[in-house]
Amino acid sequence: MSFAPLLNDSFLRACRRQATDHTPVWLMRQAGRYLPEYVATRAKAGSFMGLATHVDYATEVTLQPLARYPLDAAILFSDILTVPDAMGLGLSFAAGEGPRFAHPVRDEAAVAALAVPDPEKLRYVFDAVTSIRTALNGRVPLIGFSGSPWTLACYMVEGAGSSDYRLIKTMLYSRPDLLHRILAINADAVAAYLNAQIAAGAQAVMVFDSWGGVLADGAFQAFSLAYTRRVLAQLRRTGDDGQDVPRIVFTKGGGLWLDAMAEQLDCEVLGLDWTVDLGAARARVGGSAGGPGKALQGNLDPNVLFAPPARVAEEARRVLDRFGAPHTDPATIGPTHIFNLGHGISQYTPPEHVAALVEAVHSHSRALRRG
Amino acid sequence: MSFAPLLNDSFLRACRRQATDHTPVWLMRQAGRYLPEYVATRAKAGSFMGLATHVDYATEVTLQPLARYPLDAAILFSDILTVPDAMGLGLSFAAGEGPRFAHPVRDEAAVAALAVPDPEKLRYVFDAVTSIRTALNGRVPLIGFSGSPWTLACYMVEGAGSSDYRLIKTMLYSRPDLLHRILAINADAVAAYLNAQIAAGAQAVMVFDSWGGVLADGAFQAFSLAYTRRVLAQLRRTGDDGQDVPRIVFTKGGGLWLDAMAEQLDCEVLGLDWTVDLGAARARVGGSAGGPGKALQGNLDPNVLFAPPARVAEEARRVLDRFGAPHTDPATIGPTHIFNLGHGISQYTPPEHVAALVEAVHSHSRALRRG
Secondary structure (H helix, E strand, C coil): CCCCCCCCCHHHHHHCCECCCCCCECCCCCCCCCCHHHHHHHHHHCCHHHHHCCHHHHHHHHHHHHHHCCCCCEECCCCCCHHHHHHHHCEEECCCCCEEECCCCCCHHHHHCCCCCCHHHHHHHHHHHHHHHHHHCCCCCEEEEEECHHHHHHHHHHCECCCCCHHHHHHHHHCHHHHHHHHHHHHHHHHHHHHHHHHHCCCEEEEEECCHHHCCCCHHHHHHHHHHHHHHHCCCCECCCCCECCEEEEECCCHHHHHHHHHHCCCCEEECCCCCCHHHHHHHHCCCCCCCCCEEEEEECHHHHHCCHHHHHHHHHHHHHHHCCCCCCCCCECCCEEEEECCCCCCCCCHHHHHHHHHHHHHHHHHHHHC | CCCCCCCCCHHHHHHCCECCCCCCECCCCCCCCCCHHHHHHHHHHCCHHHHHCCHHHHHHHHHHHHHHCCCCCEECCCCCCHHHHHHHHCEEECCCCCEEECCCCCCHHHHHCCCCCCHHHHHHHHHHHHHHHHHHCCCCCEEEEEECHHHHHHHHHHCECCCCCHHHHHHHHHCHHHHHHHHHHHHHHHHHHHHHHHHHCCCEEEEEECCHHHCCCCHHHHHHHHHHHHHHHCCCCECCCCCECCEEEEECCCHHHHHHHHHHCCCCEEECCCCCCHHHHHHHHCCCCCCCCCEEEEEECHHHHHCCHHHHHHHHHHHHHHHCCCCCCCCCECCCEEEEECCCCCCCCCHHHHHHHHHHHHHHHHHHHHC
């Protein structure tokens, strides 16, 4: 495959801790229900999985937010539960409810039957990646993604979303051997899944550890962090075009483990939720000019977007100011920031508030660099 | 009022950072649905509020866990939403659902109408405190409690539990003036409420900031921490018996703000959830022998109680070991630990597992002190 040359590399440069003239911005779940055009496409597709498994629809919705806003990256439209679905767990989305698995993994027999899925069952994802990259035509880079081994295991064991994680934690504390086996398989499956996305054209990959933050200290390191490491260790480092592929890891609620993540994860970027002081995070793990460190991504509370546009812009500037001026020396690497929310955008967000956000990030981050 | 002399002061001593011969233990929500005798009393009372507002029933259920387990403290059986209910918001508990307010506080007029409630409307709580303290007969101390100003405001604005806190955060970012007014009234109401509990016989008080952890860095300090400070500044320091009344503050999900809480909160004890490394927390805020610091309370994941009793005991020992040996010099103050869960006990907990937990805490903490 050959794709058009990249026109806006600000996101990839910031991932590599290279200087950029503005702070790149994209939003988790930027292709989503807050956009009327997304709702229209989903209605045509009939269902969420009908949308996610249809290459043309997935391409269409991925590009929708880029038509409205000058975002600096696109992210594959898909679901984090495609991998366990391909393992045969039977994913469904009932109307008005979250995801549900027909065959949750709760006993020794179910765990023994688990295996890394046949990649052909996920072909629709890889085809979507290639289609989106082609449709982007070099405008901005395309991010591929997966749920983390732990986060996938939460859904696989609970069978659905959970408020207390009782079933998986019962397994964790009662039969850690079973959970370790699930996580090892998940890690290998996630690595294969992300590598196939890279082969299909993804220019960066992100691991969403959405539920790492529910774990106890000690358990996080053993049951989440260790398996994210196992994923990262197996990832391809370059795409078919020979370009390096930055890796982002985001643990929601993981602020207390920021140092452990920075030390132990072989990735370029760490995502942060809104509970973290971005200035303190930069000081701890952002590195200095010429030295090692992690690029930081985040961390506006998505609820800020319910405030009037002027207040949205003010809060965006506050986040940029907390990080402080990124380094500007094109000759070296140094601390960089990728602006994002601290969690997926809410379906109730007024679309025009997003425009105010993106504009504020671009203009204020340019002003910050002028000092 | 005059009450029987206290026979087991290990909890109060640990709150004051005085040496004890074992680590005291109690459990958040220890009087609750996991106990069949609680379910029986609640059935007699007809409803949750029927239970909470009936002095004899409230006394009965408060003492139930103490009849089963050698716990080192009792906590008033009540609900955190009694104060906004007394403000006239109309609290109800529909079957199978959480609490709900008939009159949520969402606009300027509702905020303007808000006031510190008439203490007579909360008389049933103070009467329960006196009744429980009398019934305890000095066996262990009685802890009174309240929700924090921010946590009460979450329910008052949302009208019920929430998964995204969209309504209150919209107010926070759009009309911070309205939220500050709610929080100021809540703080004064909570202080009066806790002072009346102290006058009625509570020997320690705890502020539950159950939802502080959902706030962004910066917003936590301005909208939660500042108003918990305002509560603490108004609290009586001694009971009618002349004894000092230790103050505990617990922010679930507040681990990132531990230093700020230790510096700014005029309280004796900080509660910690399971995401916090208890050894690191002790090093940061636990103080040294003879020096200032906070006693620490926590922090076992309540889900551990679903594992077999031997594993429960093992995890309890792990928590005690993370804290390390408390100081043992009776002549001075120093780092102390009060064992607890990191959140309320689950209704699905097997009661016999709690017995294993309490036994393990008592025996292992005695062994730790022998070195």
